[in-house]
Amino acid sequence: xxxxxxxxxxxxxxxxxxxxxxxxxxxxxxxxxxxxxxxxxxxxxxxxxxxxxxxxxxxxxxxxxxxxxxxxxxxxxxxxxxxxxxxxxxxxxxxxxxxxxxxxxxxxxxxxxxxxxxxxxxxxxxxxxxxxxxxxxxxxxxxxxxxxxxxxxxxxxxxxxxxxxxxxxxxxxxxxxxxxxxxxxxxxxxxxxxxxxxxxxxxxxxxxxxxxxxxxxxxxxxxxxxxxxxxxxxxxxxxxxxxxxxxxxxxxx
Amino acid sequence: xxxxxxxxxxxxxxxxxxxxxxxxxxxxxxxxxxxxxxxxxxxxxxxxxxxxxxxxxxxxxxxxxxxxxxxxxxxxxxxxxxxxxxxxxxxxxxxxxxxxxxxxxxxxxxxxxxxxxxxxxxxxxxxxxxxxxxxxxxxxxxxxxxxxxxxxxxxxxxxxxxxxxxxxxxxxxxxxxxxxxxxxxxxxxxxxxxxxxxxxxxxxxxxxxxxxxxxxxxxxxxxxxxxxxxxxxxxxxxxxxxxxxxxx
Numbered sequence: 001x002x003x004x005x006x007x008x009x010x011x012x013x014x015x016x017x018x019x020x021x022x023x024x025x026x027x028x029x030x031x032x033x034x035x036x037x038x039x040x041x042x043x044x045x046x047x048x049x050x051x052x053x054x055x056x057x058x059x060x061x062x063x064x065x066x067x068x069x070x071x072x073x074x075x076x077x078x079x080x081x082x083x084x085x086x087x088x089x090x091x092x093x094x095x096x097x098x099x100x101x102x103x104x105x106x107x108x109x110x111x112x113x114x115x116x117x118x119x120x121x122x123x124x125x126x127x128x129x130x131x132x133x134x135x136x137x138x139x140x141x142x143x144x145x146x147x148x149x150x151x152x153x154x155x156x157x158x159x160x161x162x163x164x165x166x167x168x169x170x171x172x173x174x175x176x177x178x179x180x181x182x183x184x185x186x187x188x189x190x191x192x193x194x195x196x197x198x199x200x201x202x203x204x205x206x207x208x209x210x211x212x213x214x215x216x217x218x219x220x221x222x223x224x225x226x227x228x229x230x231x232x233x234x235x236x237x238x239x240x241x242x243x244x245x246x247x248x249x250x251x252x253x
Numbered sequence: 254x255x256x257x258x259x260x261x262x263x264x265x266x267x268x269x270x271x272x273x274x275x276x277x278x279x280x281x282x283x284x285x286x287x288x289x290x291x292x293x294x295x296x297x298x299x300x301x302x303x304x305x306x307x308x309x310x311x312x313x314x315x316x317x318x319x320x321x322x323x324x325x326x327x328x329x330x331x332x333x334x335x336x337x338x339x340x341x342x343x344x345x346x347x348x349x350x351x352x353x354x355x356x357x358x359x360x361x362x363x364x365x366x367x368x369x370x371x372x373x374x375x376x377x378x379x380x381x382x383x384x385x386x387x388x389x390x391x392x393x394x395x396x397x398x399x400x401x402x403x404x405x406x407x408x409x410x411x412x413x414x415x416x417x418x419x420x421x422x423x424x425x426x427x428x429x430x431x432x433x434x435x436x437x438x439x440x441x442x443x444x445x446x447x448x449x450x451x452x453x454x455x456x457x458x459x460x461x462x463x464x465x466x467x468x469x470x471x472x473x474x475x476x477x478x479x480x481x482x483x484x485x486x487x488x489x490x491x492x493x494x495x496x497x498x499x500x501x
Contacts, residue, residue: 004356011353019341022380087337091396094301094331096323097354252303 005098012092012105019079020113026075030117033178034068035124041187042128049188057130061122062213063186066206067178068121069114069150073157074174076110080161081170093252103158103248110154111147118146138216141226145213148233153177155240162247186210205232254279254404254435255300260309262295269295271459272309277452279403282426282436284450286443291456293439294334297408300437301331314403329404330397334412337393338381344368344392345377348399355400367395371425387418394425405429407438411445416489417496423448 020026038060041049046056053059083089083106092102122130134142157174164170181187183197184206190198201207212229215222255277262270269292277283287293298304300311302322311318314328339347345364352360368377371391381389390410397405407426411419426449430436440446446453447467454464463470486494 007356008354011350015339015342015346015350018346022341086340087333088339090298090303090333091331091337092354093303094326094329095351095354096327096356 005101005104008097008101009104009108012101013108016079016105016109017112020109020116027113027116027120030072030075030113031068031120031124033071034064034121037067038064038121038125038128050192052189055129055131057125057128058132058217059214060187061125061130062210062217063181063184063206064121064125065118065146065213066149066181066186066209068117069146069153070174070177070180072114072117073110073150073153073177074171075113076106076154077157077161077164077170077173078167079109080106080158081164081167084162099252100245100248103244106161107151107154107158110157111150114150114154115147132217133219134217135219138219141222142213142216145209145216145226145229145233148230148237149209152233152237152240155237155244158244159240159247162244162251180204181206181210184210205229205236208232254281254314255283255437256312257296257300258310260296260299260311261307262292262299262304263307268459270306270309273456273459273461275454275461275464277435277437279435280430280433281451282430282438282449284446284453285437285439285456286441286446286453287439287456288441292459293456294408296456297331297406297437297439300325301329301406302326303331328402329406330400330402331406332393332397332408332410334409338389338396340382341380343378343380344373344384344388347381347392347396351396351399357400363399367398371395385418386414387421390414390418390422391425394422398429401434403433404435404437407436409439409441411440411442416492419445420493 038057041060042057046060049056051059083102089102093099132138160170160173184190184201184204186206190201190207193201208225208229209232212222212226214220215225255275257273257275260270260273261268273292273296275283275285285293285296295304299306300313300318302318302325305319313325316324316328318325338344339350342350345368348364348367349360352363357363364377365374368374371394373388373392373395376384376388381392384392394407394410397407410426411422414422423445426436426438430451438446438449450467452464452466453470454461456462463473
């Protein structure tokens with residue numbers, strides 16, 4: 001069965017990528033909220049925020065990118081949910097294919113869709129004055145971190161996608177993820193926050209990822225911070241993957 | 254071709270199947286008849302390896318569904334209760350996708366041949382979302398035929414279809430059996446079983462209560478009385494005459 005894994009995944013990936021290219025509105029709605037946040041914070045609140053950085057949009061962008069991914073993966077759960085509901089999932093499962101290919105196709109599609117959204121948001125940020133002197137290496141590191149983060153959240157999204165009873169249930173899990181960056185260093189430096197909030201903000205994954213990306217963009221030494229960021233993403237990825245596969249095996253047996 | 258022995262399945266406390274037994278001969282159409290919730294879909298899901306039975310055994314095309322699920326999946330095709338087609342893809346893309354997943358050579362030609370056979374050539378380039386219920390179900394059945402699996406499960410293939418579309422589906426099913434495919438059909442429509450099936454089994458309260466040919470089933474009741482009744486056209490006759498597509 002596994003000998004067809006790559007061929008089957010490719011065939012199914014082609015299918016779900018067509019879903020993306022034929023409903024580009026999902027990409028647009030994914031990027032609207034992060035772009036709105038960016039406009040709001042740069043042009044409304046930004047003047048009053050002491051970020052300690054020359055350009056607030058440059059300070060803000062890393063957090064906005066994480067919000068983009070968090071809102072994008074809601075669609076991954078939604079698409080998977082629709083496949084479960086429509087019966088096409090069962091059709092695939094009753095065929096002689098590598099069974100995990102069905103999930104992998106959704107995961108890879110999520111990755112592609114989120115990368116497109118991220119590019120859109122970065123272009124808007126450039127228009128708004130985001131500048132970086134980061135070289136190829138730093139950009140690749142940023143891309144790598146974002147891919148890892150997207151994969152981790154995507155596998156997390158697979159769980160509600162497989163188990164939800166309603167459309168709302170399939171996408172509601174992403175709201176706390178979207179708001180997690182607000183309790184981090186994404187919008188304001190954490191040293192302005194009162195004790196317990198600050199303790200939470202400085203020890204949650206978003207802060208380490210945001211700081212790592214920010215350092216890469218501003219060509220600061222990333223130090224050990226980037227390893228904390230990678231560890232968070234990789235840890236979340238492993239746990240989410242294990243849970244998702246356990247749910248999946250229960251669904252199909 | 255299909256052999257089911259003492260099949261049992263419960264959902265939590267609810268016993269859906271309490272020892273179902275039947276056999277389906279190669280190349281025949283077997284109708285599993287029962288009211289809503291009788292467990293027809295559960296039987297089909299077990300036979301198509303989507304669900305595990307609690308007890309009992311089932312063979313499809315000589316392979317045990319629990320022990321050799323991969324071999325079973327190579328032998329079957331499932332057309333579910335709700336037409337499982339991809340709405341965003343075109344009809345042709347749906348067919349090509351299934352052909353690729355069945356690892357066949359020249360998926361494009363297979364798709365074109367099936368579009369032609371099911372009179373969907375014109376609609377082939379359109380998104381399935383624009384199809385009528387009957388076209389969708391025809392596409393669904395066409396997808397099931399790809400790779401010519403020896404056994405096809407049709408779970409309530411005409412539920413929700415208008416009379417014309419039902420007749421189209423019936424023709425497709427007859428054609429299938431004509432080519433030697435074994436068809437297991439579930440339905441809640443008695444006339445559908447009467448029209449199509451070589452053998453009919455009635456699933457009731459978790460058991461098969463009768464199993465036989467239409468003639469055998471009719472003999473279970475007292476012999477026919479001769480009565481003279483004015484022949485009135487049925488509403489179906491009227492409908493089909495008016496819309497002008499009586500294909501029977």
